[in-house]
Amino acid sequence: MEEWLKELSEYAKSEGLWAPGDAVVVAVSGGPDSMALLHALHRLSGPESLTLVAAHVDHGFRGEESAKEAESVRRFAASLGVPCESAYIDMPAYIEATGMNGQAASRGKRYEFLLGVAHTYGASRIALAHHADDQAETVLMRILRGTGLSGLAGIPVSRFEKNVELIRPLLRKYKADILRYCESWAIPYSHDSSNGQRHYFRNAVRLDILPYLSAYNPQLPQSLVRLAELASAEDDWLALETKAVYDRLVLPHREGCQLNRKALLGLHVALQRRLIKLILSYIGLETEPSSFESVETIRLAASEGAATTWSYDAGGGIRFVREYDDLRFIRAWDAGRETVAPGGYAYAVAEGTTSLSLPEAEAILSFEETAAAGARRPGNRREALFDADAIRYPLTVRNRRPGDRMAVLGLNGTKKVQDMFVDDRVAPSRREVLPIVVDANGLVLWIPGIRRSASALVADSTTRFLRMKARFASDFTD
Template identity: 25%
Template sequence: MKSIEQKVLKFIDDNCLIEKGDSILIALSGGPDSIFSLFFLNKYKKKFNVKLAAFHVNHKLRGKEADNDEEFCKKICSDLSIQFSSVKVNVRAYAKKNKISVEQAARKLRYDSLQKYADKHGFNKILTAHNLDDNAETILLNLFSGTGINGIAGIPIKRENIIRPVLCLSKKEIIQYLDKHKINYRIDSTNITDDYKRNFIRNNIVPLIKSKINSSFESALFRSSKIVEENLKLFETLVQRIIDKFIVIKKNEISIYLKILDEIDKEHLGQILKKIFTEKLKIEFSYKVHVALISLIEKQTGKKINLSNNYIALRERDKILIYKNQEKDKQQQILKIGQSVNFNGKEIHLEETKNFNGDFSSNGKVEFISGDKIEENFVLRCWKAGDKFIPLGMKNLKKVSDFLNEQKIPAKEKKTWPVLVNRNNIVWVVGLRIDDRYKIDSKTKKIIKLWTA
């Protein structure tokens, strides 16, 4: 049994999991894996020179049995003089509210609770007691769920401040150690049922693989998963370089410039998109979304698709724009001379003026029109199909849609671009051009100043 301890010590050293002076919070469920971790670290805490504490999350899924697990953990820690804390979470209610599985909800609440406690009480590392069997089950579960190459990498040995020092041991080795040293542990009764996907894999698929293909299946899969993980680190570096070069990330908006395809094939774009979706947008990147985004590249400017979490992907001239759908009220607003309004993110002002010296802004932000033949009330609205006006300096009507295209207005902005209307005529395509019929001439008596910010 000494060899098991040496195995863990070497694994910790090889992967630099623990440093002198660490404060480690152990996720203690009461099961054999976490109990082994507790006793092991308590035995070697002087060697590592670390501070230890244990934290138990009661998921309230098994009634009295769950409460007994919590009491068991509390007593064990009391006997070992290890600081103990616990929290109760309502997994079923959280799963229902967020429309996720009970397994997903339990994991989310467990890690959130651990991190919150660690941050509050100054623990720089969190220990979770995943073992070789857990890693194998996770890989199979990910493989059957189609999660891609990241899922095949299995459970990471360390991720940010989370460490897993018993990932080198099998469940069998851990139980043999505990039984030999007469250390008590709890068994979750739900583990023997097939109610959850992971349990079905554990109880049915893994035994078949071990009996028919490889009795050391878990160890073999662990070695393979770590090779994949190392290759992924290199791949992540290359992906980040591509992102830095071709992708602009802002709050609730991401621009993917199509020049990216000069360096990578469309078929390889998926991993980059997945990284952006999961890390920046915090939304799921499914194969269906992947196919839809790739097909959007081939479509004409202005085409869009709806994504989850109210995001939209829009094909623009030189990029795919992914943005949060935050369109404001598109209904028209009445605007009188002397008033200002905010419409679709633009501040628009109208006032009568006598201070006109013939100067106009070069960018269309400030304009002056003749107010001799207008009504008091203007209508401010988004342009719509069929709208026409006579751009200043021209003699013939032009479609607003064509004019906006000529001005190279991005498709996202074009859709809700405002126009100022009087007597059913477009007076001003806001911020761009006035109608020639409303220009100031030598006969103008009333001058209206228009400007936008």
Template identity: 35%
Template sequence: MTRKLILPRQRVLVALSGGPDSSVLLHLLWRLAREEEWQWELASAHLNHCLRGEEARADEEKARRLAETLAVPFYVERVEVAALARERGISLEAAGRLARYRFFDQLATRLGCDRVALGHHLDDQAETILLHLLQGTGLRGLTGMSWLRENRYVRPLLSTRRQEIEDYLAAWGWEPARDRSNTEVTWLRNRIRQELLPLLEQEYSPAIRVNLVRLAEVAREEDEFLEATARHALTRLEVSCEGRPAPDPGAVSWRLLPFAELPVALQRRVLRQLVRRLLEGRMPRDWGFTTTERWRLALLAPVAGDAVVRDRGDGEDGIAYLRGDLPGGLRWELKGERVRLWRVAREEEGQVGEEALDLPVPGSVSWGVRGETIIRASLEGVEATGSGSGGQTAGLPPRGRWEALLDADLVAGGLRVRSWRPGDRVAPPGMAGHKKLQDLFVDAKIPREWRSNWPVVVDEVGIVWVPGLAVDRRVVAMPGSRRVVRLRWSGPQGDVPTRYLPLREG
């Protein structure tokens, strides 16, 4: 207890799966709690994931018997984790973690516990770091699991080897529950445990586990230094909080130019710290390196030397105006020399970039966070014969999904380009009635983070074309159309436009 993770006379909730690690943890804390120096008040918590039928119930009973043997209060909750995973659209592993920590948080608060003790050990730490390396990570991922998290969760066994835990069990004489799924190599973490780490240990480095854990300690110390440096850098940006008082305001804004002068490593950390200010210290679940990097580059795009230049929008001459969505229900806006970040109200979702841009015919307009893609319009005279449907006119069919042909005489007024909005509907040829754009996005498996940047072409009546998805039958060019507007959405080199949309986060 040299790290003083648990202070004398604190209340401690022990996460008790019934397996080797948590059983040894509870027994050790129970022994120490009886000493005059510590005098902890212990309780135990078990979450039944309802995934393994009788085995799961047997694990629950094993955990209950241990708690009763030690006269430690025992609390249990049963959660259909498979149903939770389907409901949230996440993996079983992620759903199980969500259910466990939600249960532990709520129970610890109800019981007034100062700490929640987890049974992770040194081998778990080595596996975690190696897993992060294989999946791709930055410095933060190399820190692995922390000894103390959120001033509540502690991992007292993090320097203890798995074999030491087994030796303790043998000396104690207790047979814990054994989860057979921990040996199934269908899971990546299990393959790392069962195959990769033993191979590295035997063939390359006998001390690989200790070396990985030492790497985590060094990475954590350097990460903490960089985080402190980034917090200090925030003072140069003239950060202003709006709405609720800091540190959890409803919106924050800051100056762009001092931000642009920071080293790249600090720029990324500053952006993440500003996000955490709005989300009570947490990052969105689907936030990744790509999210931070694309946002950072978008913010820096208007900066030329020491000047901020206009990109497009409703700002004054020489003033930049950019806007975009981020995971976690966040939206950002660059106007002039200040960046603003705020939480999006539910009714605002999907309305980013709602300022429509005029699309001249013939002509073109740049589209995207930084104008990365182009929508072109041309007017063509057609002697159409034969039959066609779905936007195809005989003799001049669209060249793929990124083109559409409209009957110029049916287009009401001028054309404009905007982002999609809640309630938007289109009437595709050959389909009765209308269809919501939201449903089109889902059917076409368009990633959620792409949708706010997806263009919608409208006239004075309504939607005429959703590139790649549908053209409205009200204006689609048909046999007999005398004048045709050809629309095309492409990248700057005439390539596929979706290459320039935000990448899907893992």
């Protein structure tokens, strides 16, 4: 067994990619990577007691070119004595009918087919031909788009999807190594013309960005691959630590779970973020990962200086609620019962937010930071000007709650919000939906159209101004 094949076998053993007697579906596109993978696994199938089946999908994007690729895969598999399953999917028509993203839709249909082939043949693994250059491109793409440690881990060498393990035996092989292997064994392969189209982000990274950056570091692909391996190991360790913390601190609560605020604050900030993200992942109704902004908003809402009672729509069908030292994560259908009275609402406003839609109040609030030169006085009671440096975030925009009081500008002491509504002859039906802007300390800053508080007043020393403006549905119909 030559060195190339020996390295592949040792890598598979070290990563547990297969075991003697396994049936493996090999995803073969027709390009050099997947054709080399099929050839190499065929050579290993005898010594390592593997049963192989090739699988190819023609997505119908490139007409005759992709049809020829499908035929070349079938011929090559036949020459090796490996059964081949192939499928034609009219992806352009499917994308037009569904309106889905082309790459995401193609990937979904491709995996659906591969999993079906694995089920038919009783295969426990699907081998994919991603290689080290793919890994380097993936890590760089994620850096450019913004990512955390999990993103830096790049493409995993293996993962499960619907009880079938997706394995990537070539993940440590570079493209140049694969091409040399194809040349030495006279392996036929096709060239995908779409690989030169720069409107695909990955192609632009491969053709332009990586070569440009490699002028500053010729070993950049290797550095990115090494970064992925280091990040992957550390990410795995942190995931295990987070799961242990979850099991210790998080308790079930009706349609979600709850956590003690002080217990969360007792964790390192990295574990705080990881734990919140894990909770959102466990009880969420959607598959999209939680955004950094959502996780950080929840984390900061648990801090000592934040409002003691607060709720926030965290996305994924989850509402986060803080009530003193209890932190609760509630699925959407239970949120109304858990957070506010029927018809109530509460929205978080992080620093930098520019607009907030309030369907319950049929209103839109805008938030604009201005410098001194542009800080004109409010034109009416639906605008208010604040000293931006005196504002304590996150703000909460919500409806009235029993006991709400405001330190009214021009008056000594505080006044009940309910009394202010009565004084201004606000209709009872509107009192429960009019928005109130509250800071992180629970102080009522402003009731749009009613009053502004004595907090965060603009002074001669003010250098940053925050202008809040309310527009109600009636404003658009007058």
